[in-house]
Amino acid sequence: xxxxxxxxxxxxxxxxxxxxxxxxxxxxxxxxxxxxxxxxxxxxxxxxxxxxxxxxxxxxxxxxxxxxxxxxxxxxxxxxxxxxxxxxxxxxxxxxxxxxxxxxxxxxxxxxxxxxxxxxxxxxxxxxxxxxxxxxxxxxxxxxxxxxxxxxxxxxxxxxxxxxxxxxxxxxxxxxxxxxxxxxxxxxxxxxxxxxxxxxxxxxxxxxxxxxxxxxxxxxxxxxxxxxxxxxxxxxxxxxxxxxxxxxxxxxxxxxxxxxxxxxxxxxxxxxxxxxxxxxxxxxxxxxxxxxxxxxxxxxxxxxxx
Amino acid sequence: xxxxxxxxxxxxxxxxxxxxxxxxxxxxxxxxxxxxxxxxxxxxxxxxxxxxxxxxxxxxxxxxxxxxxxxxxxxxxxxxxxxxxxxxxxxxxxxxxxxxxxxxxxxxxxxxxxxxxxxxxxxxxxxxxxxxxxxxxxxxxxxxxxxxxxxxxxxxxxxxxxxxxxxxxxxxxxxxxxxxxxxxxxxxxxxxxxxxxxxxxxxxxxxxxxxxxxxxxxxxxxxxxxxxxxxxxxxxxxxxxxxxxxxxxxxxxxxxxxxxxxxxxxxxxxxxxxxxxxxxxxxxxxxxxxxxxxxxxxxxxxxxxx
Numbered sequence: 036x037x038x039x040x041x042x043x044x045x046x047x048x049x050x051x052x053x054x055x056x057x058x059x060x061x062x063x064x065x066x067x068x069x070x071x072x073x074x075x076x077x078x079x080x081x082x083x084x085x086x087x088x089x090x091x092x093x094x095x096x097x098x099x100x101x102x103x104x105x106x107x108x109x110x111x112x113x114x115x116x117x118x119x120x121x122x123x124x125x126x127x128x129x130x131x132x133x134x135x136x137x138x139x140x141x142x143x144x145x146x147x148x149x150x151x152x153x154x155x156x157x158x159x160x161x162x163x164x165x166x167x168x169x170x171x172x173x174x175x176x177x178x179x180x181x182x183x184x185x186x187x188x189x190x191x192x193x194x195x196x197x198x199x200x201x202x203x204x205x206x207x208x209x210x211x212x213x214x215x216x217x218x219x220x221x222x223x224x225x226x227x228x229x230x231x232x233x234x235x236x237x238x239x240x241x242x243x244x245x246x247x248x249x250x251x252x253x254x255x256x257x258x259x260x261x262x263x264x265x266x267x268x269x270x271x272x273x274x275x276x277x278x279x280x281x282x283x284x285x286x287x288x289x290x291x292x293x294x295x296x297x298x299x300x301x302x303x304x305x306x307x308x309x310x311x312x313x314x315x316x317x318x319x320x321x322x323x324x325x326x327x328x329x330x331x332x333x334x335x336x337x338x339x340x341x
Numbered sequence: 342x343x344x345x346x347x348x349x350x351x352x353x354x355x356x357x358x359x360x361x362x363x364x365x366x367x368x369x370x371x372x373x374x375x376x377x378x379x380x381x382x383x384x385x386x387x388x389x390x391x392x393x394x395x396x397x398x399x400x401x402x403x404x405x406x407x408x409x410x411x412x413x414x415x416x417x418x419x420x421x422x423x424x425x426x427x428x429x430x431x432x433x434x435x436x437x438x439x440x441x442x443x444x445x446x447x448x449x450x451x452x453x454x455x456x457x458x459x460x461x462x463x464x465x466x467x468x469x470x471x472x473x474x475x476x477x478x479x480x481x482x483x484x485x486x487x488x489x490x491x492x493x494x495x496x497x498x499x500x501x502x503x504x505x506x507x508x509x510x511x512x513x514x515x516x517x518x519x520x521x522x523x524x525x526x527x528x529x530x531x532x533x534x535x536x537x538x539x540x541x542x543x544x545x546x547x548x549x550x551x552x553x554x555x556x557x558x559x560x561x562x563x564x565x566x567x568x569x570x571x572x573x574x575x576x577x578x579x580x581x582x583x584x585x586x587x588x589x590x591x592x593x594x595x596x597x598x599x600x601x602x603x604x605x606x607x608x609x610x611x612x613x614x615x616x617x618x619x620x621x622x623x624x625x626x627x628x629x630x631x632x633x634x635x636x637x638x639x640x641x642x643x644x645x646x647x
Contacts, residue, residue: 315464
């Protein structure tokens, strides 16, 4: 596995969460999925947007994390999402991740209030870091304004890195705005700030500009090929590899992404329970699933070893 | 106190939450504040947007609610906010509110994912209602797209009322879009759906159109006058009363609303600890506070009996 300066894999998957029919997360199948991803070269950014993390209670996530570690998942390849709207919940989740040896935590800003000043976002992260009070803590801030509707400005990032240089060590940027990503890399990568693209669409561009990799939805279903590009991006066929990744994404992105990826896992693992999301998301319909599978066969896509 | 068909006051305040210097909510001062509001004619929609509810952990809110009831607050005048991003947390908080005898609960839709289909929002509310499984449950849905960035369509409301006619009994509409409010009233008020305006700015218009009252930020600082208009809206001086309410709001709305209201409570109660908000919000600066107080004196505004 290709690792970054801080020991985390260059490619991580915001791991899809399997639920029981009751809506309770299923640790057993999640462990299996994390093992499969690890075997296919990608780390596990559990409790991300694609994991439906915010559709689970804090207590459920704390329990799941415990079960994963007990089940043998390597915490050095884990970057759990720990950011919540409240400082207290963010601290609790982050402390658990650090104590269990997770190599990093991915931290959303508080996302209920909108148009808050940078000062307030800085105070939020600062309070969390001070209350976790653990030198092992490595925070990757999570910028995903299309969903959170709260953007992390470059000025805020600079201030955070300056105040907490050994703790605020990177970002997952899901802004989808390449000019922003590029400005973060050119401004902060020289001080070892690790920039992960939020989609493999930007993987090659990110690596060529000085970023370290990606944390991407499709790493759930196409891990090996994405990890391969992160490893061989200086090879002459890198552009073709990127194009092949884009073809897979284009097939999935015709549908709501999270339900579509779960439908694919359900299909290739022959485990229909995998196909379910929690409200407010909605499962793919039978027609959508059939159309997706047809599209995947058309591009010779398969998930093996699930 | 002027009560609606379901026994709740016509005016409720999304009660400001006092925090200790450590950031922990202070039950003792919150009880005092609820008593003051009740004495001034308004019910208590604790755990709302103005309460910084989402900046507190679920466990803190459960504890606070318990303390309020033990402290003698009348649950018949309480409409706690119980909506969270996860079904499980919403169910837990809602069950606690119902068990403690709260007359209603104010329920945000899940607010992390955006652009979700109505189907997903319907499934969320339906799952919560089915899991709470208590005929005493009265849900007021909370529409606040300027903050949550998730709007409750009229079609969704109609579907919810049809499916759960004795449970989905009303709405707090903070859309700020009068044409939407009006359409909800004209469509659903005939089936006894209780429409509360989300701001006292719309109080008179709402009552004249067939709504029942308001749940408004400024009910925290101007309760008596707002409650008075709700009671006497058919009197000849109603328009003047509304204008007087608007003058008070105009003074506060020159500043970030929540910190400004807390600064006013701190000033009039001579309890500086009241002036603090939790990140990501930011306290008013000293200059802002001085300017606010000056503005309040200019309009002869005071809070008495705090």
